[in-house]
Amino acid sequence: MSDVIKLLSDAVANQIAAGEVIQRPASVIKELVENAIDAGANNIQVIIKDAGKTSIQVIDNGVGMSETDARLAFERHATSKIRKAEDLFCIKTMGFRGEALASIAAIASVELKTRKADNELGTHICIAGSQISSQKQVSCPEGTNFIIKNLFYNVPARRKFLKSDRVEYRHILNELHRVVLTNPEISFSFISENKQVFKLTTESIRQRIINIFGKSLNQNLIKINTDTSIIKIDGFVAKPERSKKTSSEQFFFVNNRYMYHPYFRKAVEMAYENLIPQGEHPSFFIYFSVNPANIDINIHPTKTEIKFEDEQSIFQIINASVKESLGKFNIMPSLDFEENITRDVHLTSKTSIKPPNIKINPDYNPFEQTEDRKNYKRDKIPSNWDSLYTPSGANETRDDFFLPEENEPIQKNLIEDASMKTEEKNIFFQLKNKYILTSGKSGLILINQKRAHERILFEKFLKLLETRKGVVQKTLFPVIFEPSASERAILLEVMSELNNIGFEIAMLGQEKFEIRGIPGDLTDIDPKKTLEQMIYVLGEISGSAELVLHEKIAMSLAKTAAFKIGKLLHEQEMEDLFYRLMSCANHNHTIEGKKILEIISIDEIEKKLN
Numbered sequence: 001m002s003d004v005i006k007l008l009s010d011a012v013a014n015q016i017a018a019g020e021v022i023q024r025p026a027s028v029i030k031e032l033v034e035n036a037i038d039a040g041a042n043n044i045q046v047i048i049k050d051a052g053k054t055s056i057q058v059i060d061n062g063v064g065m066s067e068t069d070a071r072l073a074f075e076r077h078a079t080s081k082i083r084k085a086e087d088l089f090c091i092k093t094m095g096f097r098g099e100a101l102a103s104i105a106a107i108a109s110v111e112l113k114t115r116k117a118d119n120e121l122g123t124h125i126c127i128a129g130s131q132i133s134s135q136k137q138v139s140c141p142e143g144t145n146f147i148i149k150n151l152f153y154n155v156p157a158r159r160k161f162l163k164s165d166r167v168e169y170r171h172i173l174n175e176l177h178r179v180v181l182t183n184p185e186i187s188f189s190f191i192s193e194n195k196q197v198f199k200l201t202t203e204s205i206r207q208r209i210i211n212i213f214g215k216s217l218n219q220n221l222i223k224i225n226t227d228t229s230i231i232k233i234d235g236f237v238a239k240p241e242r243s244k245k246t247s248s249e250q251f252f253f254v255n256n257r258y259m260y261h262p263y264f265r266k267a268v269e270m271a272y273e274n275l276i277p278q279g280e281h282p283s284f285f286i287y288f289s290v291n292p293a294n295i296d297i298n299i300h301p302t303k304t305e306i307k308f309e310d311e312q313s314i315f316q317i318i319n320a321s322v323k324e325s326l327g328k329f330n331i332m333p334s335l336d337f338e339e340n341i342t343r344d345v346h347l348t349s350k351t352s353i354k355p356p357n358i359k360i361n362p363d364y365n366p367f368e369q370t371e372d373r374k375n376y377k378r379d380k381i382p383s384n385w386d387s388l389y390t391p392s393g394a395n396e397t398r399d400d401f402f403l404p405e406e407n408e409p410i411q412k413n414l415i416e417d418a419s420m421k422t423e424e425k426n427i428f429f430q431l432k433n434k435y436i437l438t439s440g441k442s443g444l445i446l447i448n449q450k451r452a453h454e455r456i457l458f459e460k461f462l463k464l465l466e467t468r469k470g471v472v473q474k475t476l477f478p479v480i481f482e483p484s485a486s487e488r489a490i491l492l493e494v495m496s497e498l499n500n501i502g503f504e505i506a507m508l509g510q511e512k513f514e515i516r517g518i519p520g521d522l523t524d525i526d527p528k529k530t531l532e533q534m535i536y537v538l539g540e541i542s543g544s545a546e547l548v549l550h551e552k553i554a555m556s557l558a559k560t561a562a563f564k565i566g567k568l569l570h571e572q573e574m575e576d577l578f579y580r581l582m583s584c585a586n587h588n589h590t591i592e593g594k595k596i597l598e599i600i601s602i603d604e605i606e607k608k609l610n
C-alpha cells in the first residue's frame with residue numbers, strides 16, 4: 001500500500017492555526033494593538049468599517065520594522081520577542097507566539113506600511129492567502145500601519161459564523177477596553193464608520209476608567225492596594241451601589257495583561273456578600289503585579305486564562321484586601337488586620353495559608369446598627385430591588401404580573417385541548433422553588449415557573465409593541481443613565497420602540513439619557529438597572545436572525561423582568577401563573593424553544609409505581 005501522509009502547505013497550516021488565534025474581527029484588533037504596544041508606540045489609532053468585517057486599520061508610532069523583518073513577520077513562529085524556552089517564564093511583552101500575523105495573512109488581505117526611525121524610506125507589503133503579492137519601498141511616517149480587509153474572505157464557513165455587526169462591534173469594544181485600561185500612558189483613538197467613538201490622551205488609570213465607563217463612576221471608585229511577597233494588588237473596587245446585573249465592569253489584569261479568572265472573581269464577590277442584592281455583580285478594576293516566573297500565560301492561545309502558582313493564597317489576599325478597602329469607606333464593618341500577615345507573606349506553592357485574622361464584632365448588623373447605616377441603606381440601595389428578585393413577603397402577591405387582565409379572558413378551550421383542565425380542586429405544589437406541579441386531566445403537569453413567567457411577559461410586551469399602547473408610569477424623579485459606548489449604540493437603536501411601550505427615555509446631550517417613565521406593568525423595578533439588563537440581553541440576542549426587532553425587545557424585557565429561579569410562590573400565585581400561561585398563544589415553549597411544561601401521564605405514573 002502506498003504512503004498516505006503528506007505535509008500540509010504553509011498556507012493551509014496557517015489557515016488551521018488561524019482558527020485558534022483569530023475568531024472574529026475583535027481578535028485581529030487585539031493582536032494588532034498588542035503588537036503596537038510591544039513596539040513601544042505611545043499613540044495608537046484603530047479605524048474600522050462594518051464592525052471590522054470589511055476593514056480594520058491599526059496605526060502606531062512604534063519602532064517600525066526593517067524591510068526583512070516586515071516580510072519575516074508573516075511567517076509562522078516568527079517573533080522578535082522570545083528566543084529560547086526559558087524566555088517563556090519571564091515574558092514582558094503582550095505577544096510571544098509569533099502566530100498572529102501569519103494567521104491574519106492566511107484569512108484576510110493585508111496591507112502593511114512600516115518604517116524604522118533610522119530609515120529614510122519604509123516598506124509597503126501586500127499579502128493575501130499567505131502569499132506576498134507586492135513589496136516595494138514607500139515614504140511613510142515612522143511606525144507601522146496595518147490594513148486588514150475582508151476577513152475570512154477565503155474561509156466562507158468562518159465568515160458565515162460571524163455575528164451581526166452589533167455583536168461584533170461589542171466584541172471589539174470589549175477587547176479595546178481591556179487594552180486601554182492597562183495602558184493609560186498611551187493615547188488611543190477609535191473610529192467606527194467614520195465616527196470617533198473615543199479619543200483618550202495620556203491620563204491616570206482612574207481618569208481612564210471614568211472616561212470609558214462614564215463620569216457617574218467617579219464618586220463610586222474606592223482604591224485598593226495591597227503589597228505582599230507573592231502578589232501586589234492595585235486598582236479600584238466600586239461601592240456596592242454601582243453593582244450591575246452583568247459582569248461588564250469586572251476587570252482583572254496581571255502584569256498589565258487582561259485576565260479572565262472566575263476563581264479570583266469569586267474572591268471579590270464574596271467580599272460584597274450581603275452588601276449587594278443577589279444576582280448583581282460588583283464593579284472592579286484590579287491590577288496584579290507578580291513575578292512572571294510564578295504564572296503561566298501559555299495555557300491558552302488567546303492568553304486570557306492565566307494560571308498562578310499559589311491560587312488559594314492569592315484568593316485569601318484578594319478577598320481580605322477588597323474587604324479592607326470597603327471597610328475603610330465604612331461600607332463594611334471595620335476590619336482590623338494583623339499587619340504582618342497580609343503584608344508579608346512568604347510562601348511556596350506547598351505551604352498552606354490561613355486566612356488573615358479578622359476581628360469582627362459578632363453583634364454587628366450591617367443594616368441596622370447605626371443611624372449612618374440606616375441612612376446608607378435608605379440612600380444607596382433602591383428600596384424596591386428586593387420585590388423583583390427575592391421571594392415576596394407572606395401576604396404579598398405580584399398581581400401586576402400574574403392576574404389576567406380584564407380584556408384578556410382565559411382561553412378555556414385551550415386548556416381543554418391540552419387536556420389540562422384540572423378535574424378536582426386546583427391544587428398547586430412548588431418543588432425546589434423552581435417547578436410548579438399540578439394535576440391535570442391526563443396526568444401530572446410539571447411547569448418550569450421562570451420560563452412560564454418569561455413566556456407570559458414576552459407575549460404581553462409583544463402585544464404592547466404592536467399596538468403601541470404602553471402606559472407610562474412617571475418615575476418620581478428622572479433617573480440619569482450614562483451608558484458605555486456599546487450600551488449606547490444598542491439603546492439608540494431601540495429607544496423609540498421602548499418609548500412606545502411605556503418607557504419615557506430622553507437624550508441629554510451626546511452621552512447621557514434621562515429615564516422619566518417606565519411601563520405601567522413594571523411597578524417596583526429599578527429603572528436604570530432594568531434598562532441596563534435589557535440592553536445586555538439585547539446585545540446577547542441581537543445576532544439571532546430568526547427574531548424580528550419587536551421580538552428581541554419583548555424577549556429582553558421578559559427576561560429582565562421575569563422572576564429568578566428560586567422564587568417562593570404562594571398557591572394563589574401559582575394558580576394565577578398557570579392560568580396566565582394557559583392563555584398564551586404558545587404555552588409549551590419559550591421563545592428560545594425551551595420546554596415550559598411537561599405532562600407525566602397516568603399510564604407512566606402507574607408503570608413507575610408498579
Ligand code: ADP
Pocket residue numbers: 031035036039060062063064065073074078079080081094095096097098099100101102143144
Ligand atoms: P508576536 O507578537 O507573538 O511576536 P506576531 O505575529 O504578532 O507575533 O508578530 C510577529 C513580529 O512582527 C513581532 O514579533 C514583531 O517583531 C513584528 N511586529 C508586528 N507588529 C509590529 C508593529 N506594529 N510594530 C513593530 N513590529 C511589529
Ligand code: MG
Pocket residue numbers: 031034035094095096098100101
Ligand atoms: Mg503579536
